[in-house]
Amino acid sequence: MVLTQRISRVKALLSALGPFLSGSISEQWNTCGTPRCACKDPKNPVKHGPYYQLSFSVQGKHSTMFIKKEDLTEVRRRIKRYQEFKRLCFKLLEVYVELARTEGFQGKQI
Secondary structure: OOHHHHHHHHHHHHHOOOOOOOOEEEEEEEOOOOOOOHHHOOOOOOOEEEEEEEEEEEOOEEEEEEEOHHHHHHHHHHHHHHHHHHHHHHHHHHHHHHHHHHHOOOOOOO
């Protein structure tokens, strides 16, 4: 496959990815402020949860967001899509480097 076709193919795959998210999901368990709650039992505490949290960074700024249990499957899909996005970006970069090596910097602008 010629380089321009490879570039078009990777761009098409990137375009078709759909929404994605970076980061990782953690599971949180909490104790509350209610006296005599089961979460405060000294021998067998039953903490509240699980609560799910997505931790991520965007432009060097770290942030988190809580995720509803019913949204976990979709959030995990989006995290996987982000991994594919990164893989495709590196693939596109490889092809652009190959294009520059073979045709120079005045070659086709794709």
